[in-house]
Amino acid sequence: MHTTLGHAALRAPSAPHSLRSASMGKKASGALPTGQSQYQVVGRFVPNEKYSADSAMCKVYRMNLFARNNVVARSRFWYFMGKLCRVKKANGQIISINKIYEKSPLKVKNFGIWFRYDSRTGTHNAYKEIREMSLTAAINMMYMDMAGRSRAKSKAIQILKTAELKPEECKRADVKQFHSQSIRFPLPHRVAKIAKKYRTTFKAARPTTFC
Amino acid sequence: MSFKRHVEIGRVCLISFGPDMDKLCTVVNVIDNNRVLVDGPEPVTGVHRHAINIGRLQLTDLKVKCKLNASEKELKAVWTSDGIMAKWEETSQGKKRKVRAMRASTNDFERFQIQVAKSKRSAIRKSK
Numbered sequence: 001m002h003t004t005l006g007h008a009a010l011r012a013p014s015a016p017h018s019l020r021s022a023s024m025g026k027k028a029s030g031a032l033p034t035g036q037s038q039y040q041v042v043g044r045f046v047p048n049e050k051y052s053a054d055s056a057m058c059k060v061y062r063m064n065l066f067a068r069n070n071v072v073a074r075s076r077f078w079y080f081m082g083k084l085c086r087v088k089k090a091n092g093q094i095i096s097i098n099k100i101y102e103k104s105p106l107k108v109k110n111f112g113i114w115f116r117y118d119s120r121t122g123t124h125n126a127y128k129e130i131r132e133m134s135l136t137a138a139i140n141m142m143y144m145d146m147a148g149r150s151r152a153k154s155k156a157i158q159i160l161k162t163a164e165l166k167p168e169e170c171k172r173a174d175v176k177q178f179h180s181q182s183i184r185f186p187l188p189h190r191v192a193k194i195a196k197k198y199r200t201t202f203k204a205a206r207p208t209t210f211c
Numbered sequence: 212m213s214f215k216r217h218v219e220i221g222r223v224c225l226i227s228f229g230p231d232m233d234k235l236c237t238v239v240n241v242i243d244n245n246r247v248l249v250d251g252p253e254p255v256t257g258v259h260r261h262a263i264n265i266g267r268l269q270l271t272d273l274k275v276k277c278k279l280n281a282s283e284k285e286l287k288a289v290w291t292s293d294g295i296m297a298k299w300e301e302t303s304q305g306k307k308r309k310v311r312a313m314r315a316s317t318n319d320f321e322r323f324q325i326q327v328a329k330s331k332r333s334a335i336r337k338s339k
Binding site: 131133178192 | 217241244266269
């Protein structure tokens with residue numbers, strides 16, 4: 001969860017974003033999106049006889065979170081709202097939900113992700129640095145990395161904070177090594193990738209391991 | 212043995228797999244040990260700026276002098292001033308690919324013409 005609590009500036013949801021369909025992936029034709037997307041959800045306690053619209057109870061909250069689709073985003077919004085204040089789905093309303101797209105998807109960036117996760121034995125706070133083209137791609141990478149290395153499924157992970165880092169702000173050596181302009185490495189022992197059509201299980205000759 | 216070709220900024224690569232197969236591109240940035248950011252530049256080679264897995268690339272001997280994160284405009288200027296496309300067609304790999312593409316694009320009649328020409332050639336060889 002990446003929360004920004006307090007009175008949110010209630011701007012109308014920008015039309016081009018909300019009009020774009022969720023199935024904007026590479027493969028069209030109604031396939032559900034596989035990766036995480038970033039959503040901005042705005043909601044509040046619905047004013048009633050006891051609490052008027054300008055009372056503190058009916059504050060408008062804005063939350064930035066990562067979810068597979070807007071259904072999950074809504075659900076996570078209510079999950080975190082219930083933990084943060086006395087507002088739940090039954091007495092609240094969602095004012096707007098927008099998908100947030102990367103501003104510069106063609107630029108390589110370093111992202112820092114602070115999160116907590118439940119392991120088999122307990123809950124831990126953790127920090128990871130990931131080099132990616134977009135924040136959502138970095139989040140996906142983090143989920144896969146946590147699943148692979150720490151056996152933590154996406155359900156067990158809560159994102160606390162994310163930030164785009166300047167090269168000098170990075171801590172991890174595996175990210176820092178790519179910051180040099182003069183980076184240079186060979187590709188030893190490679191086998192050419194062949195189209196699936198031409199692949200065979202058994203070969204007559206050993207492959208060329210050109211470099 | 213030292214390696215001749217490296218993954219580095221400005222390295223010209225041939226894409227050997229995927230939708231941009233058989234097109235040339237330039238490495239503009241290295242994302243991690245598996246992926247790089249490449250740009251054709253699009254007006255010259257037809258490859259738009261995107262991240263690509265290194266497994267889909269074949270490194271060539273050519274290298275372009277460019278900065279980290281060079282823009283498409285800068286790349287295009289370097290490619291045209293250095294004549295990289297012409298240099299590629301001079302390489303044995305470039306020549307072979309050109310011939311292969313030409314052969315693949317022949318129609319039935321052209322293949323017949325090649326057959327006739329070949330038999331003529333072998334007849335001349337035999338007579339010598």
